[in-house]
Amino acid sequence: MLLDREIAPLVAEMTAWRRHFHQHPELGFEEVETAAFVADRLRAWGIETHVGLGGTGVVGVIRGEEPAPGAAAPSIGLRADMDALPIEERGQAPHRSARPGLMHACGHDGHTAMLLGAARILAGRRDFAGTVNLIFQPAEEGLGGARAMIDAGLFERFPCDAVFALHNAPPLPLGTAAVHAGPACAGAARFQVEVRGRGGHAATPHLTASPISAAAALVPLIEAIPARRIQASGMAVVTIGSINGGDAFNVVPDAVTLTGTARAFDGATMQALEAEIRRCCAGVDRAHDVTCDMRFEILFPPTVNHAGEAGIAAAALSEMLGHAAVIRDMPPVTGSEDFAYMLERLPGAYVLLGTGGTKDTPMLHSPDYDFEDRLLPIGASFFLKLVDLKLRTRREPA
Structure with a gap:
């Protein structure tokens, strides 16, 4: 493993930052303390710092050397998410969450610490031609923080030729990574x-039209849609997450509410899923003498890597980890990521960095999860290597 030569002396400090974030989690658009911590460090290192973008977002701007005469000044965006989740932490580490009901269960504490580590080194280096925009994003967990920053003028105020992000991946072994073009x-x-x-009364069900019976019939119809109504190449998921209705054992209620999620890797498949769910609802309407009213809301588009930038990310990872450690054909994951909004606006790539790969490794969003601190120097080095490759750093590679 070949990491940046300036990383090793910074690992202890990065670990302290990460554990501080872990101990003080904040939900999306509430990352006031986290944003202040980040902004204070950036300013202390002489980095131009902008706060309040999209709510609690922070952007640091590091300008390197002037490009050659007549050449355009290139720029790159490096993004890390900052928010936590409404989960009660079960682990007992000394740095466990000090806030009941909140924890960093997705590793955004580590992502923020890695980008801070890269910022610290770049602030002292500045031997690249162009501009590095450090994007510390709020509210990735379902609240659309990326879109909020974009709507607030992120890329107009801080132009980027390309943008990159990473995420820790517990299913992959530490020291491996995955990136590919496409979804x-x-x-x-x-x-x-x-x-x-x-x-009505449960003793006279023939005088009622039970929404519970209708909902029970609707669930298997909806969840069978990907297997029976979508082409196999479409790769789709539909899952019912909650059913609520009724308060007494002997009463048929008037209404039942179901909620669920649909996942797809292209817009056409997502449209087909919505249409099929509506078709299932219409069939249950007639069969059970009920009315099904559905609301369908797109949260995030698919996260689609651009071929050129995926190649740059793979080259950076291969130089660091070795070619065999970089997975180029991993199937896309059915989880979603609001970095997708940035990739709709600009070329870029989203990379997974392994943290475990064993059956005992807690997965993301688990109350037992904790970020693997040994990944910190790898992630920070990856950000630095991207700057090397994208902005043509003139010094010899580390």
């Missing part, structure tokens, strides 16, 4: 179906 993560939608029937 990397699924687009996500959430839907809600309110099934309205005719309530």
Whole structure:
């Protein structure tokens, strides 16, 4: 493994930052303390710092050497997410969350610390031709923080030729990585179906139109859509996540509400999923004498890597980890990522960095999860290597 030569002396400090973030988690658009911590460090290192973008977003701007006469000044965006999740932490590490019901269960504490580490080194180096924009993003977990920053003028105020992001990946062994051109993560939608029937006494069900019976019939129809109604090449997921209705054992309620998620890797498949869910609802309407009202909301588009930038990311990882450690054909994951909005605007790539790969490794969003601190120097080195390759750093590679 060949990491940046300036990383090793910084590992202890990066670890302290990461554990501080872990101990003080904040939900999306509430990352006030985290953003202040980041901004204070950037300013202390002499980095031009902008706060409040898209709510609690922070952008640091590092300008390197002037390009050659007549050449355009290139620029790159490096993004890390900062928000935590509403999960009660089960682990007992000394740095466990000090805030009941909140924890960093997705590793955004580590992502933020890695980008801070890269910023610290770049601030002292500045021997690249162009500009590095450090994008510390709020509210990745379902709230659209990337879109909020874009709507606030992120790329107009801080132009980027390309943008890159990473995410820790517990299923992959530490020291490996995955990146490829094309879809990397699924687009996500959430839907809600309110099934309205005719309530009454449970002893006289023939006088009712039970929304519970209708909802029970609807669930397997909806969840069978990917297997029976979508082409196999479409790669789709539909899952019911909640069913709520009724308060007493002897009463047929008037209404039941179902919620769920749909995932797809292209817009056409997502449209087909919505149409098929509506078709299932219409069939249950007629069969059970109920009314199904559905709302379908797209949360994130698919995260689609651009071929050129995926190649640059793979080259950076191969130089660091070795060619055999970089997986170029990993199937896209059905989780979603709002970095997708940035990739809709600019060329770029989203990379997975392995942290475990064993059956005992806690997965993302688990109450037992904790970020693997040994990944910190790898992630920071990856950001630095991207600057080397994209902005043509003149010094000899580390």
